[in-house]
Amino acid sequence: MEAEARYTFVGAAVLVLVAALVGGLVWLKDIGGRGEFTRYAIHFEKQALDGLQLGAEVNLRGIKVGRVEDYALSHDKLNRVRVVVRVDGRAPVRTNTVAVVTRNFVTGIAAITLVTPEPAGDELTAVPDGERYPVIGEGRSDLDEIAGRVNQLGEQAASALTSVNQLLTPDNRAAAMDTVRNLRDLTAGLNQRLAALDKVLDRTSAAAASIGAAAGQLGNASERVAAVAERSGARLDQSLEQAERTLVEARSAIVRVSTAIEDLRKETGSTARRLEATALNVDDQLSAATMELRVSIEAATRVLDRLREPRSALFGPAPAQLGPGESK
Numbered sequence: 001m002e003a004e005a006r007y008t009f010v011g012a013a014v015l016v017l018v019a020a021l022v023g024g025l026v027w028l029k030d031i032g033g034r035g036e037f038t039r040y041a042i043h044f045e046k047q048a049l050d051g052l053q054l055g056a057e058v059n060l061r062g063i064k065v066g067r068v069e070d071y072a073l074s075h076d077k078l079n080r081v082r083v084v085v086r087v088d089g090r091a092p093v094r095t096n097t098v099a100v101v102t103r104n105f106v107t108g109i110a111a112i113t114l115v116t117p118e119p120a121g122d123e124l125t126a127v128p129d130g131e132r133y134p135v136i137g138e139g140r141s142d143l144d145e146i147a148g149r150v151n152q153l154g155e156q157a158a159s160a161l162t163s164v165n166q167l168l169t170p171d172n173r174a175a176a177m178d179t180v181r182n183l184r185d186l187t188a189g190l191n192q193r194l195a196a197l198d199k200v201l202d203r204t205s206a207a208a209a210s211i212g213a214a215a216g217q218l219g220n221a222s223e224r225v226a227a228v229a230e231r232s233g234a235r236l237d238q239s240l241e242q243a244e245r246t247l248v249e250a251r252s253a254i255v256r257v258s259t260a261i262e263d264l265r266k267e268t269g270s271t272a273r274r275l276e277a278t279a280l281n282v283d284d285q286l287s288a289a290t291m292e293l294r295v296s297i298e299a300a301t302r303v304l305d306r307l308r309e310p311r312s313a314l315f316g317p318a319p320a321q322l323g324p325g326e327s328k
Helices: 002-036 142-167 170-308 310-315
Strands: 037-044 057-060 063-073 081-088 098-103 110-115 135-138
Touching: 037 098, 057 081, 081 110
Parallel strands: 037 135, 057 110, 098 135
Antiparallel strands: 037 081, 057 063, 063 081, 098 110
């Protein structure tokens, strides 16, 4: 009975310990899942997920902050892959944070890198409809950009090769050869013209030397002309002084002549007035003389009339010769 009691006690104790262990594990799992880590969903459509595995690293600025817990193809869109990641609760995941797939070129293992541009947005906590976790947006990896540019370069290279093939047709090759021959002939002609140009340049140099000598002679002549001009200037100054004195004398002579003319004008005026007065007197005297002459002529006329008839002169006028009121 004592052995059975001990076994029962031991079994009960073991069961209690197992239950406590299971409860502790569940509690620790719940506390660890809710308090220290946060789960997010990422929808990848543009990036390939080659090499991405469960448990792959989730990095933020080169630091591992979580891992990949699950991924599955979307039923709504065939090109979408839904990936669930568990991230350390202390990691700053913002509303403008994006997820980029990066690969190790040696091993080919892929990882997810979280990138948050500046300025950072608010903390990502909102859960969209139809999702269990907040959704981190998909970014664009540098490798994809490089691959896209390489593809563009490949397409451009292929287009260039096609254009070159079209350019190198038999007709175009013949035209190119003709162009090369024309260029060769043109080069030969240019060489000949360059030789002639060298000769012309030599002659031009000689002419320039001659012009330089002529310029020197012209400079000497200019100096002589300057000396002559200086002497002529001195003479001209003397001539100008003489001309100035002549002008002064002429000005004084003009003043004297003007004065004489004014005096003459005054004397002429007085003479004219005296002549006018004399003319008036002469006119009066002429008038008086004319009257006297007229009277004399009338008297002489009467005398002559009387002399024509001596009888009248001796015996007096006839009655017919008497005027009105006269009597014999």
